[in-house]
Amino acid sequence: MKEKKILVVDDEENIVELVKFNLEKEGYQVFVTYDGQAALDKLQEEDIDLLVLDLMLPEIGGLDICRQIRNDDELSDLPIIMLTAKEKEVDRILGLELGADDYVTKPFSPRELVARVKAILRRTGSSGQKTDEDCIKLGEIVIDLNKYEVLLDDKQVNFTPKEFELLMLLAKNAGKVLTRNFLLKEIWGYGYNGDTRTVDVHIRRTRQKLNNNLAEDVEYIETVRGVGYRFKELE
Template sequence: MIKSKILVVDDEPHIVELIRFNLVKEGYNVISAQDGLKAYEMAAEYKPDLIILDLMLPVMDGFEVCRQMQKNPELSEIPIIMLTARSEEIDKVLGLEIGADDYITKPFSPRELIARVKARLRRATVKQQNPDKNGQVIHIEGLTIDSDRYEATINGRRLDLTPKEFELLRVLVLNKGRVLSRVLLLENIWRYDYIGDTRTVDVHIRHLRQKLESDPANPVFIETVRGVGYKFKEKS
């Protein structure tokens, strides 16, 4: 199994070593940089699977690293978790607006950081499995999904879906044939900070089947994989 590569960027060596220790223990490959310019250069050279990026950096701060990465098509999709001693809401909002995917403040719990890393990598895996852009209309098995209009039809009949049901259907279709766990679906559709249990997914799947399937008790499109999750069936 290929290990994910993570770039850790912080100008405090003990912070880098703390993060490195915990990531390596979880089986990740770790590279590091101590200033923003070096971080950008290493991102361009090594194409890490995720970056843990401090905001307060010499040479180039974390905000500018984010901005430069967003301008580079080869780097713009790399997930970024911003790490900083700052706790002001304005910094958090700015960081997320310019391209960061998550935000954690110092002092932090290594356990929480690892959980966020795993969540972001899982989301990135789903994204990579499907290069389709949000605005693309998807056609499959008589089903049409229009992300711009937030509409779905089956054989010309419009499906009256809630926003969460629409997102659930879209993620399943874009990952057709691939089993998606309940936890992964929660993280991608309800987001990481959603408070609830995996039964939420089961309820939404049941409602989605009632609207999509001609016989919800014997689904043709959405298959349950016992003990794991769900998948959109590939045409045999």
């Protein structure tokens, strides 16, 4: 199996070394940079599988890096874990709005960070021969579970790993109402210290991509007030 490549970007050398040490123990190939511009350069040089990104960086800040990645066709589906001392809810929501898949605040547990890295890479690294069971087809929506690809009206549209997982889980349960707490537990996992606002942010981004790329004027992801979300049953 191909060795996964992770880029760690932080201007605190002790943090970088701590993260690098723990990830390398798990068999990952780890690259490090200490400023935003160097991080963008490294992403062009190496085929990175996951980015661990601080927010407060020299040259280019972490939020700007995240924004640039999500607007880049070649990098838009790169998993991003933000690792930052900014712990206010507004900072967390902003990071998620800009496309982060996960948000870890300092001080942090290296074991928890590694667990989150593993969870994301495990979900984005599936492979194998495609069968009908590996695809979910709902109207003009085709979700390829092996390739982590989504086709909308026969056009591939990039979703971040968390957006993809939300869409997949909702589509698999089309017609059923899934609560916010259920989605939070299933997608982010046991022990995640975020709240259900995290789900709302990712749902909003996923819904927007569906609405912007499908011709029909249909609300595919329906909000059930006070409960959660439901994917509309399509004929």
